[in-house]
Amino acid sequence: xxxxxxxxxxxxxxxxxxxxxxxxxxxxxxxxxxxxxxxxxxxxxxxxxxxxxxxxxxxxxxxxxxxxxxxxxxxxxxxxxxxxxxxxxxxxxxxxxxxxxxxxxxxxxxxxxxxxxxxxxxxxxxxxxxxxxxxxxxxxxxxxxxxxxxxxxxxxxxxxxxxxxxxxxxxxxxxxxxxxxxxxxxxxxxxxxxxxxxxxxxxxxxxxxxxxxxxxxxxxxxxxxxxxxxxxxxxxxxxxxxxxxxxxxxxxxxxxxxxxxxxxxxxxxxxxxxxxxxxxxxxxxxxxxxxxxxxxxxxxxxxxxxxxxxxxxxxxxxxxxxxxxxxxxxxxxxxxxxxxxxxxxxxxxxxxxxxxxxxxxxxxxxxxxxxxxxxxxxxxxxxxxxxxxxxxxxxxxxxxxxxxxxxxxxxxxxxxxxxxxxxxxxxxxxxxxxxxxxxxxxxxxxxxxxxxxxxxxxxxxxxxxxxxxxxxxxxxxxxxx
Amino acid sequence: xxxxxxxxxxxxxxxxxxxxxxxxxxxxxxxxxxxxxxxxxxxxxxxxxxxxxxxxxxxxxxxxxxxxxxxxxxxxxxxxxxxxxxxxxxxxxxxxxxxxxxxxxxxxxxxxxxxxxxxxxxxxxxxxxxxxxxxxxxxxxxxxxxxxxxxxxxxxxxxxxxxxxxxxxxxxxxxxxxxxxxxxxxxxxxxxxxxxxxxxxxxxxxxxxxxxxxxxxxxxxxxxxxxxxxxxxxxxxxxxxxxxxxxxxx
Numbered sequence: 001x002x003x004x005x006x007x008x009x010x011x012x013x014x015x016x017x018x019x020x021x022x023x024x025x026x027x028x029x030x031x032x033x034x035x036x037x038x039x040x041x042x043x044x045x046x047x048x049x050x051x052x053x054x055x056x057x058x059x060x061x062x063x064x065x066x067x068x069x070x071x072x073x074x075x076x077x078x079x080x081x082x083x084x085x086x087x088x089x090x091x092x093x094x095x096x097x098x099x100x101x102x103x104x105x106x107x108x109x110x111x112x113x114x115x116x117x118x119x120x121x122x123x124x125x126x127x128x129x130x131x132x133x134x135x136x137x138x139x140x141x142x143x144x145x146x147x148x149x150x151x152x153x154x155x156x157x158x159x160x161x162x163x164x165x166x167x168x169x170x171x172x173x174x175x176x177x178x179x180x181x182x183x184x185x186x187x188x189x190x191x192x193x194x195x196x197x198x199x200x201x202x203x204x205x206x207x208x209x210x211x212x213x214x215x216x217x218x219x220x221x222x223x224x225x226x227x228x229x230x231x232x233x234x235x236x237x238x239x240x241x242x243x244x245x246x247x248x249x250x251x252x253x254x255x256x257x258x259x260x261x262x263x264x265x266x267x268x269x270x271x272x273x274x275x276x277x278x279x280x281x282x283x284x285x286x287x288x289x290x291x292x293x294x295x296x297x298x299x300x301x302x303x304x305x306x307x308x309x310x311x312x313x314x315x316x317x318x319x320x321x322x323x324x325x326x327x328x329x330x331x332x333x334x335x336x337x338x339x340x341x342x343x344x345x346x347x348x349x350x351x352x353x354x355x356x357x358x359x360x361x362x363x364x365x366x367x368x369x370x371x372x373x374x375x376x377x378x379x380x381x382x383x384x385x386x387x388x389x390x391x392x393x394x395x396x397x398x399x400x401x402x403x404x405x406x407x408x409x410x411x412x413x414x415x416x417x418x419x420x421x422x423x424x425x426x427x428x429x430x431x432x433x434x435x436x437x438x439x440x441x442x443x444x445x446x447x448x449x450x451x452x453x454x455x456x457x458x459x460x461x462x463x464x465x466x467x468x469x470x471x472x473x474x475x476x477x478x479x480x481x
Numbered sequence: 482x483x484x485x486x487x488x489x490x491x492x493x494x495x496x497x498x499x500x501x502x503x504x505x506x507x508x509x510x511x512x513x514x515x516x517x518x519x520x521x522x523x524x525x526x527x528x529x530x531x532x533x534x535x536x537x538x539x540x541x542x543x544x545x546x547x548x549x550x551x552x553x554x555x556x557x558x559x560x561x562x563x564x565x566x567x568x569x570x571x572x573x574x575x576x577x578x579x580x581x582x583x584x585x586x587x588x589x590x591x592x593x594x595x596x597x598x599x600x601x602x603x604x605x606x607x608x609x610x611x612x613x614x615x616x617x618x619x620x621x622x623x624x625x626x627x628x629x630x631x632x633x634x635x636x637x638x639x640x641x642x643x644x645x646x647x648x649x650x651x652x653x654x655x656x657x658x659x660x661x662x663x664x665x666x667x668x669x670x671x672x673x674x675x676x677x678x679x680x681x682x683x684x685x686x687x688x689x690x691x692x693x694x695x696x697x698x699x700x701x702x703x704x705x706x707x708x709x710x711x712x713x714x715x716x717x718x719x720x721x722x723x724x725x726x727x728x729x730x731x
Contacts, residue, residue, distance in 0.1 A: 427569060432531050436565075437557055
């Protein structure tokens with residue numbers, strides 16, 4: 001056992017690959033948070049009055065709220081006056097062609113492997129890239145526009161589609177939903193906006209890459225996806241950040257609205273900087289993601305692979321309002337070293353014959369702590385609702401922890417809720433079996449972990465699945481002994 | 482090929498092997514027999530490099546190289562194969578993916594080019610026919626939901642894919658019905674040639690009707706107490722192990 005633990009320790013100690021800092025000129029405002037700062041952000045973004053009102057309302061509410069303490073997390077005190085709430089690459093204005101973009105920024109995207117150049121766009125992924133606070137480039141906008149699809153930065157949407165923003169902003173996540181949602185609503189900088197018109201199937205995967213680059217900044221993006229009747233869209237989100245000693249705050253909101261018979265698939269590969277081997281630095285990730293299956297027979301799928309962040313606090317949820325609507329949550333959360341994750345989902349059944357599925361796979365290594373927290377609530381009127389939940393935990397070594405907190409509330413007698421949970425350890429015998437076939441311990445663990453997570457990884461779009469597999473192996477390197 | 486000298490090993494603080502001497506040359510088949518708890522499986526696992534077992538004394542060389550200087554995966558790539566008594570299940574990892582990784586790790590070690598997906602699948606088809614393994618098995622996760630017999634057949638199939646120079650078969654006959662035993666033995670016989678060697682670790686003589694050994698060794702209380710030709714196995718089958726115990730203790 002001791003040998004195995006030593007092995008586990010070694011394999012889970014690989015360095016973070018995206019720890020570079022780009023030397024891009026940024027336009028930042030002074031540190032700290034007050035009403036003036038919010039007015040400056042709103043003014044810099046040339047927002048209409050209703051947005052400023054929304055922000056101020058959220059800010060005033062936030063002041064009365066307290067940091068949530070119920071999670072299985074140790075969160076240090078966050079000094080909100082020491083954070084810069086707005087940082088934008090300068091000369092951002094609007095790029096008409098790639099030649100105008102800061103070459104350093106383009107190099108950053110190349111390092112991240114983002115196909116920003118138009119020729120690479122043939123791969124069929126439309127990308128909106130958010131660096132620090134500002135959306136830098138949205139590719140493929142014109143192609144999409146021909147079909148009436150809107151895919152642009154949130155700021156652009158506020159300017160050009162204020163009616164849609166006014167109608168849907170805060171519908172899934174109200175400004176007063178929780179502490180971090182209120183904070184985001186007050187200071188959110190940018191993000192992506194998607195609108196798929198009636199009867200339209202989005203012909204390509206839409207993708208956003210988020211990256212925190214500037215020092216001492218928080219990143220507060222806001223994403224809003226609206227799928228009108230009978231439409232379909234698959235949306236991908238990827239995240240990285242440079243390595244920094246101090247912790248950086250990330251508090252995002254994602255809202256999804258699916259109307260009648262619409263389907264939205266939202267996939268995330270989250271690889272924020274997790275901190276070093278001793279638990280120093282890393283991103284604090286407090287995210288509110290929620291979708292509303294508003295129309296009948298609508299469908300929302302959350303797929304996520306989480307390997308980064310020092311602290312993850314995240315519960316992508318669905319409100320199943322429309323009759324016969326369907327929601328899925330498929331998640332792999334890996335923690336290593338001193339990472340902490342408290343993640344899961346909420347499935348709120350309101351419509352009749354609604355169905356939800358939860359598959360959560362936790363993987364813990366090092367000294368990390370990994371918790372699943374899930375709520376399944378069936379309203380009295382939600383007759384014949386169905387939920388199936390499966391929560392598995394995999395432990396590597398004996399210094400990490402895994403916890404499962406399922407909450408189930410059922411308000412009628414025609415609904416069926418199933419919950420299964422398992423905890424297992426990577427067996428020494430499994431590793432030895434692979435060794436005996438010529439496979440090194442490190443590769444063996446990558447293989448076993450990927451096998452364990454396969455059910456979820458298979459739900460990701462192909463390109464993302466490959467990336468996720470690599471990420472799982474890389475994140476464990478040095479952890480196995 | 483394999484030379485073991487005065488080998489002592491313990492597991493969880495308890496001495497199990499107490500001075501093993503054994504030499505295996507290319508082209509030979511050795512059977513290691515003995516009563517339960519005599520150390521047969523320990524010997525197999527020590528040679529393959531399981532970290533639960535601690536070597537406390539003695540040496541073992543494989544093709545002239547010190548085996549205890551090599552990690553388990555390197556020993557495998559040097560050509561040492563262990564057919565497990567209880568093959569483990571690895572959920573979610575397909576046999577194809579598992580074996581492709583294993584075969585290519587072997588090839589990389591020998592500075593050979595990795596096999597393309599097409600070539601690999603062709604190789605798999607050939608070997609499947611050779612050892613008569615049901616092709617559905619290879620579409621499933623490693624050993625997951627396999628019956629006892631299927632697991633053992635799968636071990637021989639992997640052996641066919643990896644073409645080891647020394648194969649150690651640990652209680653490969655246990656839990657096999659007569660048909661499965663025939664298939665497994667045929668596979669082993671088919672893979673035998675003058676350049677490789679086989680060590681059969683077994684409790685019963687039954688397997689030796691199908692795979693005929695050149696030498697039979699009796700392991701008792703951590704030492705080889707008797708070695709002879711194949712006739713020794715028949716004698717053991719008739720008389721049991723008691724006469725050996727008496728001989729040793731007397």
